[in-house]
Amino acid sequence: MEKEKITQLMKLKLFGLIGLEDDLELQRVMDADPDLQEEFQQLRKEVIAFDESPAMAGWTEEESYDRVMNDVWSKKKRKRGIRWILTAACAAILITFVVRLLPQMQQVETTAKNIHPTASVNSNTSQLLLTTAGGQSVNVGTQEEWEIDGAKLTNRGKTLSFRAPDEVDASGMNKLWVPVGMDYHLVLADGSEVFLNSASSLEFPFKFKGDTREVRLKGEAYFKIAKKEHQPFIVKSDLGEVRVLGTAFNLNNYAQQSVKVSLVEGAVAFTSGVEQLRLKPGEAVTYEVDKGMRKAALNEDDLLWMKGQYHLDNTQLGEVAAVLERWYGVKVVFKRSGIKTERFTGTIFKKEPLDDFLRTLEVTSGIKHDTKDGTTTLW
Numbered sequence: 001m002e003k004e005k006i007t008q009l010m011k012l013k014l015f016g017l018i019g020l021e022d023d024l025e026l027q028r029v030m031d032a033d034p035d036l037q038e039e040f041q042q043l044r045k046e047v048i049a050f051d052e053s054p055a056m057a058g059w060t061e062e063e064s065y066d067r068v069m070n071d072v073w074s075k076k077k078r079k080r081g082i083r084w085i086l087t088a089a090c091a092a093i094l095i096t097f098v099v100r101l102l103p104q105m106q107q108v109e110t111t112a113k114n115i116h117p118t119a120s121v122n123s124n125t126s127q128l129l130l131t132t133a134g135g136q137s138v139n140v141g142t143q144e145e146w147e148i149d150g151a152k153l154t155n156r157g158k159t160l161s162f163r164a165p166d167e168v169d170a171s172g173m174n175k176l177w178v179p180v181g182m183d184y185h186l187v188l189a190d191g192s193e194v195f196l197n198s199a200s201s202l203e204f205p206f207k208f209k210g211d212t213r214e215v216r217l218k219g220e221a222y223f224k225i226a227k228k229e230h231q232p233f234i235v236k237s238d239l240g241e242v243r244v245l246g247t248a249f250n251l252n253n254y255a256q257q258s259v260k261v262s263l264v265e266g267a268v269a270f271t272s273g274v275e276q277l278r279l280k281p282g283e284a285v286t287y288e289v290d291k292g293m294r295k296a297a298l299n300e301d302d303l304l305w306m307k308g309q310y311h312l313d314n315t316q317l318g319e320v321a322a323v324l325e326r327w328y329g330v331k332v333v334f335k336r337s338g339i340k341t342e343r344f345t346g347t348i349f350k351k352e353p354l355d356d357f358l359r360t361l362e363v364t365s366g367i368k369h370d371t372k373d374g375t376t377t378l379w
Contacts, residue, residue: 001029010040013345018364023314023345126179126329130160133172133205140176149174151206161187162206170206173216177201180329181350183305188215191226192233197305199254199326220252222306240287250303254322257289262298308350314343317367317378328354330371335379339367 009026012018018026030036128140134149145154150168154161164170170189178184178196186194189207196202200219208214208231216236225233227246235242237253247266253259261270262284270277270285270293277285277295284302287293301311310323318340321332327350334340344365348357358369358376370377 001025006036010043013040014044018345027314127177128179128182128184129177131175131177133170133174149206158183159185159187162189164189164206168207171209173203173205175201175203178219180326183308188213190228190231190233193224195222195224195306197221197326217251217253219254220250220305222248222250222303224248239289252302254326258286260284260286260302262302264298264303310348310350312344312346312348314345316340317342317344320344320348321378323348324354324357324376329374330354331375333375333377335377339378342367 006026006029009018009022013023013026030040129137130140130148130153131137132149136148138146138148140155140160143153143155145152147153149170149172151162151164151170160176176184176186176196178198178200180199182198184196186196186202186204188194188204190213192213194202194215197220200217200221202218202221203216211231213228213231213233214236215234218238223235223244225244225246225248229246233244233246235244235251237251237259239253239257239259242249242251242261244266248264249266250262250264251259252262261279263279263281265281267278267280270279270287275293277293279285279295282298283295284298285293285295301313304311310327312320317334321334321340324330324332327348342365344361346360346364354371354376358371361367361378362369367378369379
């Protein structure tokens with residue numbers, strides 16, 4: 001394949017406009033050439049950096065595409081030193097988006113338990129809903145400052161924080177539900193931070209008492225845990241738990257029969273039965289009920305949800321549908337069951353209308369769509 005065509009296909013792939021046959025051909029060529037793989041990853045980082053720059057504000061999608069690609073590829077013709085500068089800048093952007101990490105991180109212990117998978121994360125409400133241990137419920141989105149069950153709560157800038165006086169017994173478990181199409185930031189009693197993705201819930205107390213600090217997650221969240229060496233932090237899920245002393249990691253248990261922990265900082269020992277895997281920063285472990293565990297390099301794409309992005313890399317439409325349901329609050333139905341296994345490459349941007357993504361899907365894969373009364377039908 002000629003270099004000019006490879007370059008063009010790389011551009012189309014990055015913007016989700018590549019067809020299936022071209023995508024497979026490009027992947028075959030890149031698999032055989034490490035230099036092309038490096039070039040593609042570098043281009044992807046530079047596209048993200050340019051797309052987020054202030055100079056891009058106010059441009060249409062077509063204008064943005066042309067401007068980004070012209071800027072990025074013109075810089076590739078300059079001296080190699082410029083490329084290294086851009087690489088460093090993109091790395092800084094990534095670190096900033098992942099969030100500032102806590103110092104002096106300690107070891108984490110993760111244990112996978114043989115328990116039955118729970119039902120999928122769903123709720124009948126579209127409200128950002130807090131249900132307290134005392135049985136009271138409040139729509140957090142309508143509040144700024146209020147008192148409930150003896151605790152004083154503040155909701156500002158998509159962040160919920162609270163304070164409970166020492167004389168109040170606030171160790172019961174409250175539940176915060178983040179509905180589809182939303183993400184939210186929670187500051188816990190010990191200063192630990194939780195960034196919750198759409199269609200996720202976290203159970204937590206207003207005060208941590210005893211030898212451990214325990215919460216329960218359904219869905220997905222990024223945790224930034226305050227260090228308390230003598231009071232481990234435990235994140236429970238339906239398929240296991242992460243035992244933390246102080247670290248930064250992402251936990252995803254949307255799927256009923258799997259859980260994935262991606263470690264950004266600290267150390268993790270993941271145990272299931274007699275097996276144990278130890279992770280270093282930049283590694284991830286996935287536990288599946290029928291396959292056990294496996295270790296792999298941390299995939300930066302797994303953290304992009306915090307920026308309102310979901311990157312698809314040869315992803316089956318069945319998985320894409322689950323993301324659309326969580327982010328846009330629709331029910332996705334397939335008229336032809338066979339298309340569930342068809343694959344798509346591109347990026348879903350949460351802030352953009354669902355119809356924009358569906359039109360791109362139709363152009364690139366020929367899959368038609370219709371959305372009516374909260375149901376999106378694909379065929």
